[in-house]
Amino acid sequence: MEKKLPTIEIIEKYCKGCHICVEFCPKQVLEMRGFVVAVKDLEACIKCMQCELRCPDFAIKVTA
Amino acid sequence: MSFDYDKWIRPGKLPHIWCPGCGHGIVMKGLIRALDTLQLKKENTAIVSGIGCASRLPGYMDCCTLHTAHGRAAAFATGVKMARPDMNVILCGGDGDGTAIGGNHFIHACRRNIDMTYIIMNNKIYGMTGGQFSPCTPTGDKASTTPYGNPDPGFDIAKLAIGAGASFVARGTAFHANQIDKLIAEAIQHKGFSVVEILDDCPTTYGRRNKYKSVIEMMNKLKEIAVPVKAAEKMDPEQLKGKVLTGVLYKEDKPEYCEQYQKVIERAQGAAK
Numbered sequence: 641m642e643k644k645l646p647t648i649e650i651i652e653k654y655c656k657g658c659h660i661c662v663e664f665c666p667k668q669v670l671e672m673r674g675f676v677v678a679v680k681d682l683e684a685c686i687k688c689m690q691c692e693l694r695c696p697d698f699a700i701k702v703t704a
Numbered sequence: 705m706s707f708d709y710d711k712w713i714r715p716g717k718l719p720h721i722w723c724p725g726c727g728h729g730i731v732m733k734g735l736i737r738a739l740d741t742l743q744l745k746k747e748n749t750a751i752v753s754g755i756g757c758a759s760r761l762p763g764y765m766d767c768c769t770l771h772t773a774h775g776r777a778a779a780f781a782t783g784v785k786m787a788r789p790d791m792n793v794i795l796c797g798g799d800g801d802g803t804a805i806g807g808n809h810f811i812h813a814c815r816r817n818i819d820m821t822y823i824i825m826n827n828k829i830y831g832m833t834g835g836q837f838s839p840c841t842p843t844g845d846k847a848s849t850t851p852y853g854n855p856d857p858g859f860d861i862a863k864l865a866i867g868a869g870a871s872f873v874a875r876g877t878a879f880h881a882n883q884i885d886k887l888i889a890e891a892i893q894h895k896g897f898s899v900v901e902i903l904d905d906c907p908t909t910y911g912r913r914n915k916y917k918s919v920i921e922m923m924n925k926l927k928e929i930a931v932p933v934k935a936a937e938k939m940d941p942e943q944l945k946g947k948v949l950t951g952v953l954y955k956e957d958k959p960e961y962c963e964q965y966q967k968v969i970e971r972a973q974g975a976a977k
């Protein structure tokens with residue numbers, strides 16, 4: 641059965657590129673592309689929400 | 705499920721002004737989750753601050769807010785609470801605002817045990833004005849005004865609050881984001897003056913001067929030094945060296961100021977009859 645992938649929404653106009661979400665994601669799902677964050681490997685996401693919880697800028701939202 | 709922060713954010717106010725990686729945004733999110741957990745009403749919730757980067761917080765919040773004078777959040781908030789004891793009054797601000805210029809207001813709000821919650825974002829520096837040392841800057845650390853290292857010892861905000869009479873004192877960190885809302889919610893529910901210190905980071909004026917290569921290093925430091933109170937019970941003094949306790953540090957039931965004042969009003973009215 642195909643597993644249902646989460647949606648990771650990045651609000652680019654809020655993201656300040658601090659790296660916090662990239663660094664503390666346990667599965668290396670995210671990466672920096674220029675000054676803002678981007679999704680590198682959505683399949684690896686375990687929907688732990690750590691990125692959304694820690695982002696100081698309200699810039700990343702994970703919907704399971 | 706993604707959390708809907710927007711319901712407590714004043715429309716059109718984001719992005720906020722805080723620097724990349726500044727922990728104040730993480731604290732604001734924790735506060736919003738706490739308000740949501742407790743299902744507080746906007747018209748019944750007042751957030752009051754002084755001046756500083758941390759004190760910008762109420763400006764983003766969609767409820768009753770007051771951005772006052774430097775160090776004076778407690779004074780203005782006391783006025784709000786005395787006039788409207790039914791309101792949930794939350795104070796917020798930085799270590800400089802709360803323990804330097806506002807130190808006197810802080811200790812007397814603790815002493816009175818007035819039913820309000822004070823969130824103090826301790827980044828150990830005056831962030832807004834370019835990094836002067838604050839009463840919370842540790843000995844030896846660098847600030848723009850202590851380029852050769854700070855000779856002063858820093859305050860322990862939690863001990864100061866307990867000593868001054870606050871009846872609920874807790875500590876968290878900007879790294880331990882999912883604990884912030886729980887501490888703030890418990891503080892709001894407690895009847896009396898509640899202090900929640902959040903160990904915070906200012907990469908711009910503190911981190912750079914004190915050899916942190918990045919905000920990630922600052923976050924890792926917060927992770928490394930924090931020890932939950934329960935875990936600390938099983939550790940000896942040697943193991944606790946350089947650590948700080950987190951969680952609810954102190955809780956006591958004692959007379960609350962608005963209720964005491966109401967009794968004064970009743971006595972005075974009785975005497976006048």
Ligand SMILES: Cc1ncc(C[n+]2csc(CCOP(=O)(O)OP(=O)(O)O)c2C)c(N)n1
Nearest residue numbers: 756757758774798799800801829830831832
């Ligand atoms: C009466 C008065 N004195 C001094 C200042 C300048 N001032 C503005 S913010 C600040 C310190 C802020 O530090 P803190 O409360 O720790 O907040 P942070 O910026 O670190 O979040 C100072 C000294 C002022 N605005 N008003």
Ligand code: SF4
Nearest residue numbers: 665685686688689691
């Ligand atoms: S939800 Fe967890 S695993 Fe998925 S991107 Fe965010 S931090 Fe990484």
Ligand code: SF4
Nearest residue numbers: 655656658659661695
């Ligand atoms: S934590 Fe937030 S602001 Fe920082 S890089 Fe990630 S999305 Fe951008």
Ligand code: SF4
Nearest residue numbers: 722723726757831906
């Ligand atoms: S100067 Fe420091 S406290 Fe102020 S917004 Fe920047 S990082 Fe935050």
Ligand SMILES: [Mg+2]
Nearest residue numbers: 798799829831
């Ligand atoms: Mg400060």
